[in-house]
Amino acid sequence: MTLCTAAVVAYRMTDIPEPHPETVTQSTVFVDDKGSYLGRRGPVDRQEVALSQVPRYVQDAVIAAENRTFRTDDGVSPRAIARAVLASLTGGERQGGSTITQQYVKNALLSPEQSLSRKAREALIAIKLDRTRSKDAILEGYLNTVYFGRGSAGIEAASRNYFGVDTRQLTVSQGAALASIVNIPSYYEKAGSDPEVTATLRARWVWVLDAMAASGSITAKQRADASFPAFRFYPPGTTEGQRQYMIDVAAQEAADRLGITEDQLARGGYTVHTTFDLSLQDATTEAVKNLKGGKSGKGSKGVTLHAAVVAIAPGDGAVRLLYGGSDYARQPFNDAVGGAVEAGTALDPFNKVRLRGPLDALRKTAAPTPLKLASAYAAVAAGGVYAAPYTVTKITRDGRQVYTAHPDTRRALDQKEVFMVDQQMLTAYKQAVPSIQAVPSTSADGSVPRTFFTAGAGGGITRRTVWSTGLDPQLALTVALFADRPGKKKNTTVPAQLPNDPPPTDSAAETAAQIWQLATTGSKKG
Secondary structure, eight states: OHHHHHHHHHHHHOOOOOOOHHHHOOOEEEEOTTSOEEEEESSSBOOOOOGGGSOHHHHHHHHHHHOTTTTTSOSOOHHHHHHHHHHHHHTOOOOOOOOHHHHHIIIIISOOOOOHHHHHHHHHHHHHHHHHSOHHHHHHHHHTTSBOSTTBBSHHHHHHHHHSSOGGGOOHHHHHHHHHHTTSHHHHTTTTTOHHHHHHHHHHHHHHHHHHHHHTSSOHHHHHHOOOOOOOOSSOOGGGTTHHHHHHHHHHHHHHHHTSOHHHHHTTTEEEEESOOHHHHHHHHHHHHTOTTSOSEEOGGGOEEEEEEEEEOTTTOBEEEEEOOSOTTTOOSOHHHHOOOOOGGGGGGGTTSOOOGGGTTGGGOSSOOHHHHHHHHHHHHTTSEEEOOBOEEEEEETTEEEEEOOOOEEEOSOHHHHHHHHHHHHHHHHHHOTTSOOOOSOOSSSOSOSEEEEEEESOGGGOOEEEEEEEETTEEEEEEEEEEEEOSSTTOEEEEOOOOSSOHHHHHHHHHHHHHHHHHHHHHHO
């Protein structure tokens, strides 16, 4: 009677604590124009999803893997508690086997301390939680906080990091795989890249699916059709770092549009939909690595070759491509949006026309950024209509759209001025790149830009910068090449001459043509 009375008193005196701040902190995710995952900002990789967004078979997979009596139990496992008590008293190995409710309490509501008193409190809170909240609410909290490996807190982050999809898009096979990983996430996170780990996970995946079929969670046909899923490679490849240039720009723009700081954005659990084409970005990264005239990076005598690439949708302003440097880890400065690149003759086609609006000050700028120059030529491609460049199309949070972009356009050139600039570009291109066959104004398949233009600062063996721009009504693409070398003072650089063999104008024009083909071919496939 005394024990029963003590248990009742303890139960009534036990309050359900609020989740730890770190377990409810969310990151903000960035996706490209097709919804493919770019990356995130925030202290933890976690985004909450409602249980209604988690397919029922994924819920059942987690229950089959972690707690098959979840729907009917009281929130605790007496046997698991007994094992834990015995292990604590005898000094044995720490025991697991808690229910999903206990795991949620342990991970989100209590400290990780291992003691009898904490285990007892965990059980009391689990029982109270089970009696005061629905099973669906508990499962939702669990799925949003449990660790899946690969830095993923919660099932939404895990879905992206393992399979590149949102939770609602998970298949039966993928859901069973994620459910299997929860058991030992630090080990199973290497699935897909480590053969031994993959084989071990596959065996557990089979066990989970068999349990689901036996309980009726999936049909016999679904079980027979299930095949072991392919995982995203882990750790990420070399192109992952390049994406940080895009995320930097989009994060700044998103925070500005919402009227909050970038830190508030990072912790806010937003999804930022960008204008970028990730496939084109990755292909451009590979193309720039093979630049003729010296690889992008360290050259002879300490000279470093820089490349910046920008592609904009004329008349709209959406930035499709933004290559800001070869290595974000070593050079976080974005050459595409912040680099002042000597224009030289790159602005000559505008000399005989009157620029209006945002382009008015362009002629006075001796060293514009590649983004500004690309937006100027995009206005030519759009028949004289200037569109302010933007990288964020919409922002959502908790399923609600909190921001939608609207193109900011205004006329900068009339039709006659557009024609004059266009003709100047063609003439200058033929003079600048005599070794390359002149680009026709039109092509049968549309893969060649209507107008191509290559110019820069310096000439002959003293070439300092090269700009190559191609445009048509659908796309304006600019490639800028320049170089620097260490200055006399520590941690400083000064402009340097570009490599001369082969001519840098040829390298820039050929690289621009290659990227153009990638962009136009990719858009047709899409």
